[in-house]
Amino acid sequence: MKIAIFATCIVDAMYPKVALATVRILERLGHDVVFPAGQGCCSQMHVNSGYIDEALPVVRNHVEAFTAVDYDVAVAPSGSCVASLGHQQPMVARKCGDEGLARQAEEVAGRTYELSELLVDVLGVTDAEKQLGSYFPHRITYHPSCHGLRLLGLGDRPTTLLSSVEDLELVELPDAQECCGFGGTFSFKNPDVSGAMVDAKIKNIESTGTGLCAGGDSSCQLHMNGAARRRGSEVRTVHLAEILASTRANPLELDQIADLSIPRVHATITPSSAAGPGGAQAASSAGGAR
Amino acid sequence: MTVVDLGMPGTRIAYGSGNLYEETPFPEHARSELGNQQMRANIGHATHTIRAKRGRVVGELPDWQDLRDAGSAIKQEVGARLPELLEQFEANVTARGGIVHWARNAAEANRIVTDLVRAKGVDEIIKVKSMATQEIGLNEHLEGQGIKSHETDLAELIVQLGDDKPSHILVPAIHKNRDEIREIFSRRMPGTGKTLTNEPAVLAEAARTYLREKFLDTTVAVSGANFGIAESGTLTVVESEGNGRMCLTLPKTLITVMGIEKLLPRFADLEVFTQLLPRSSTGERMNPYTSMWTGVAEGDGPEEFHLVLLDNGRSAVLGDPDGRSALHCIRCSACLNVCPVYEHAGGHAYGSTYPGPIGAILSPQLTGVAAEQNNSLPYASSLCGRCYEVCPVKIDIPSILVHLRDEDVRTKHGERDDAAAQQRSTVSAAREAEAAATGAQPEPAEHPDRVKKSRVPSEMDVLMKGAGVVMSSGKRMALAEKALPLGRGALKPFGGAKWLPGMVGGWTQERDIPVPPSQSFRNWWRKHGEETEQRVARDLGSTALAPSGPGEAPSSSLAGHIEEHAGWGAEAQAVIRARAGQSSGGESTKSSDATSTGEEQA
Structure with a gap:
């Protein structure tokens, strides 16, 4: 199957390793991944701030980018951005009087899946260890971000996948359904309330004794991580895609989580593309990681 | 709008006040x-x-x-159907002996109620818990006119005696605990004094004794309404304590202030709302007291019934x-x-x-x-x-x-x-x-700090405009992301940023900003997008690294699985077609799912 990846602006610019992890999972299942070059943002930041007119070109750009290339389905490693495509983009187009764009936006949204939704519903993955080779020998907890939970109705898809990862122990998060307090521009327009909300979230994560919280939305994680650091908490977050992409041969190490860059092993020239020294180095580091 | x-x-358009x-x-x-x-x-x-x-x-x-x-x-x-239903409602209330008044806003409603109370020659009224009268500030208004109103709902009473404001629709004193309530009662209720403990039963009994006298002595009551039935002219108040029923039945005159949106077309519609309301509000299957009255009935309840229908901005909302x-x-x-x-x-x-x-x-x-x-x-x-x-x-x-x-x-x-x-x-x-x-x-209508300054673009305007330009083009995103190494270089020695200026300073008030990555995914993909085989090999381990011809599957057991699933086409395509078909029908699958299954998530 040909799968278009919608990286989302925040993952593209701040968490490129999450987009890469998504690609690795899909390629491992034998799919062709394409990256529509014109893609930008889903428009959620503008819409949620009330800037509907300014959101229109962002919506149009997304629709054009995801109609210009050929693919079977699209995927994004973010429940919030996928929800925005279906719930907000047609609304923006209609408010601005562009019914044609609204219909196109609905068509693109209908073909775009959140990662766990795509894996479970379309690709039939329910056992990450057996079907993806996922390996992550750590205790973690999981925060279901609001839009994946309530707008997409992801339900237990993410936790089904996580709990089937080899050697992973999933601990239930108290008050898991509470918002972390991010909320886009809410986070800086109402910093005190947002801060109180993330305090509660961090305390709940700490109470699980895991110190590591998985999730499906990098924006919430940027907020939770930053707040944990500010409060001197040891709590860290990790994206679901990174855990699923982690294998015995190429495991995600805990000390790699804080660095947002694409891991060196993926950034250097690879073994079979060239017989040069870079290739040898990458091969040995992959072996070494094992 | x-x-x-x-x-x-x-x-x-009449906007609301109060x-x-x-x-x-x-x-x-x-x-x-x-x-x-x-x-x-x-x-x-x-x-x-x-x-x-x-x-x-x-x-x-x-x-x-x-x-x-x-x-x-x-x-x-x-x-x-609001205009038509309101006329039907008015006709039915009037036919059953009620008197209907119309109030465009808070000031009109307050004036109507004040005049009605004055006409009865009294300077005290009792009240059923009501949001509409809170909205129009009736108690404050009456007090200015020399009329004392006594809240009879326990929580409203706590708020009133504490010279406080309600903080919750259903539980107005939710912000007070029992020690604070004991303090308010012993200060404001004659005869309670130092004997009062913070036991809920003791506090409730003190309130009961205090209120009983009011119920018996006061001849005018003011209430709100949960529902007004257009086809019969019936009004409904649902409550938990029974104090509302005392107010609705004991006094000689009853004045009800009801927002015009509280109508229901038919009596049968109550069936739906008497299930929805108590379960949603108090978490009870059924509320303890449901009072209904239609106009006046001789020898039963108030002799005079006035209904004040309040707009106060509701028509504007409807528009x-x-x-x-x-x-x-x-x-x-x-x-x-x-x-x-x-x-x-x-x-x-x-x-x-x-x-x-x-x-x-x-x-x-x-x-x-x-x-x-x-x-x-x-x-x-x-x-x-x-x-x-x-x-x-x-x-x-x-x-x-x-x-x-x-x-x-x-x-x-x-x-x-x-x-x-x-x-x-x-x-x-x-x-x-x-x-x-x-x-x-x-009071000045405008808070001095909040008067609009000028049409100069705000910080938010500039941020949104700028972000809109960058985010509506893959090329401009790629270009902007070229600056990532600069940010990384600048922030790495400090392990991130702790302070930002201006509006976005709200972010750094609560959170650090991490060291950005060395490059964006988009720019990385341009160089590495084609390296699928290497990525799969690296993730699956050395067995998969064995030389294999193009198109041949890697030789690990996982690779076997992949091979096995290579023919998923038919099933997956069916799922995709089903969803795409639904979404082109106007309502996306996801939104209908969310509304129908929303509750199961709770």
Whole structure:
């Protein structure tokens, strides 16, 4: 199957390793991944701030980018951005009087899946260890971000996948359904309330004794991580895609989580593309990681 | 605001006035409330308790989602037929001996009630708990006229005796604990003194003794109404304590103030709402007291019944197709009890009579969002969506919040000048009228700090404009992301950023900014996108690294699995087709799923 990846602006610019992890999972299942070059943002930041007119070109750009290339389905490693495509983009187009764009936006949204939704519903993955080779020998907890939970109705898809990862122990998060307090521009327009909300979230994560919280939305994680650091908490977050992409041969190490860059092993020239020294180095580091 | 012609040519939109304003912007008000640890502990405990109770009783109804749909449909019908239903209602109330009064706004309603009380020659009234009379500030108004009103609902009484303001629709004293209540009672209730303990039963008994005298001595009562039945002229009050029933039956004169949106077309519609309301509000299967009365009946209950039908901005809300479903609200407060913003900031932070998520959409709509007193309320939400999930009449609060933010931005950009001027003059007029009635100095209509400065683009405008330009083009994104290494270089020595200037300083007030990555995914992919084989080999380990020809599967056991699943085409394609087909039908699968399965997630 040909799968278009919608990286989302925040993952593209701040968490490129999450987009890469998504690609690795899909390629491992034998799919062709394409990256529509014109893609930008889903428009959620503008819409949620009330800037509907300014959101229109962002919506149009997304629709054009995801109609210009050929693919079977699209995927994004973010429940919030996928929800925005279906719930907000047609609304923006209609408010601005562009019914044609609204219909196109609905068509693109209908073909775009959140990662766990795509894996479970379309690709039939329910056992990450057996079907993806996922390996992550750590205790973690999981925060279901609001839009994946309530707008997409992801339900237990993410936790089904996580709990089937080899050697992973999933601990239930108290008050898991509470918002972390991010909320886009809410986070800086109402910093005190947002801060109180993330305090509660961090305390709940700490109470699980895991110190590591998985999730499906990098924006919430940027907020939770930053707040944990500010409060001197040891709590860290990790994206679901990174855990699923982690294998015995190429495991995600805990000390790699804080660095947002694409891991060196993926950034250097690879073994079979060239017989040069870079290739040898990458091969040995992959072996070494094992 | 988009205004729909309601068939009343030349009618000026009447915006609401009264206790609907947030005098201090929400973020500032919330900041001071967050410092009140006792209040936060009380509210946190109370909301979690009610939330759990609600979850249990809602969970036992297999047709809960159908009930929500029915409730929403009935309320939609009320909005669509409002003028006709109001006339029918008036005719039926009148036919049964009631007297109907119409009030465009708070000042008119207050004047009507005052005149009615005066005509009876009394200077004391008793009250049933009522949001409408809180909204119009009736107690304060009457006090200015020398008429003392006694709240009879226990929580309202606590708030009134404590010279406080309600902080919750259903549980107005939710921010007080029993020690604080004991203190208020012993200070304000004659005869309680130092013997009063903080036992709930003791406190309730003290209130009962205090109130009994009022019930027996007072001849005029004022109530609100939960529902008004158009086809019969029947009014309904639902409550838990029975104090409401005392007020509705003992006094000689009953005056009911009811918002015009509280109508139901048919008596049978009560079947739906008497299931939705108690389960959503108190977490009870059935509320203890449901009082219904139709006009007056000789020898049974009040001899005189007056009904004041209150607009106070409701017609203006009805005129906005994107916001009007806020009028569906049945004041259950389920949205307050699940809202994390309400839980932390508390009800007083919203300023208005209506706190929480519903208040954040209702108050600014009743007054008009251009009335600057209320333009920070639509932003008082992280849009987490829990309010919509629990709303018994399916008000899509997050979408209306976004709509009101849009209206606020358009107002600030000068696209709503006419409405804004009218809304501001409503504020001034209401204040002058109130000041004239109470003999006080009118407050300035505009908080000096909040008067619009100019049409110079705000920081937010600049941020949104700039981001819009970059984010609407892959090429411009790629170019902007070339700056990532600069940011990384600058921040790496410090392990991230701890301070940013201006508006976005709100981010660094609470959170660090991490060291950015060395390059964006987009720019990385341009060089490495084609390296699929290497990526798979690296992830699957050395067995997969064995030389293999193009198109041959890697030789690990996992590779075997992949090979096995290579033929998934048919099944997956069916799933995709099904969803794409549904989404092109106008309503996306996801949104219908979300509404139908929303509750199961709770």
